[in-house]
Amino acid sequence: MKNITLYTDGACSGNPGAGGWACVLLYGENKKFLSGGEKLTTNNRMELSAVIQGLKALKEPCNVSVYSDSAYIINSFNNGWIDNWLKNGWKTADKKEVLNKDLWQELLNLSDIHKITWNKVKGHASDELNNKCDELARGEVEKILKSN
Secondary structure, three states: OEEEEEEEEEEEEEOOEEEEEEEEEEEOOEEEEEEEEEEEEOHHHHHHHHHHHHHHOOOOOEEEEEEEOOHHHHHHHHOOHHHHHHHOOOEOOOOOEOOOHHHHHHHHHHHHHOEEEEEEOOOOOOOHHHHHHHHHHHHHHHHHHHHO
């Protein structure tokens, strides 16, 4: 299996508001940048969309190291939150419906295809690729705001 590095980020102007997502896929010397946005969304939906779109761009099962500044995503996998949500019928520990269930289900389906390691990076720090994803995601938000 190929070893892929995936950096992701999401951004929102207002929460909810105009949102953007971005990711960069790295394979060897190759880099692929992807980004998009939605007129009315939330920051967490954009964070999830960035990971989903990055994984969907892969044409075969891969070993993927995901790097995100979203504790929401990283902790959901690394701390077993998602396993508990599944066991509890998509309910949180305090019996509320899990938000963004549609995106979580899509992400789970993609995680069945790939072998993924989840890595937390510090946002708005010195990580060049995280900063690039942030810049691209914010650029998508600006495009949406200008088109309104």
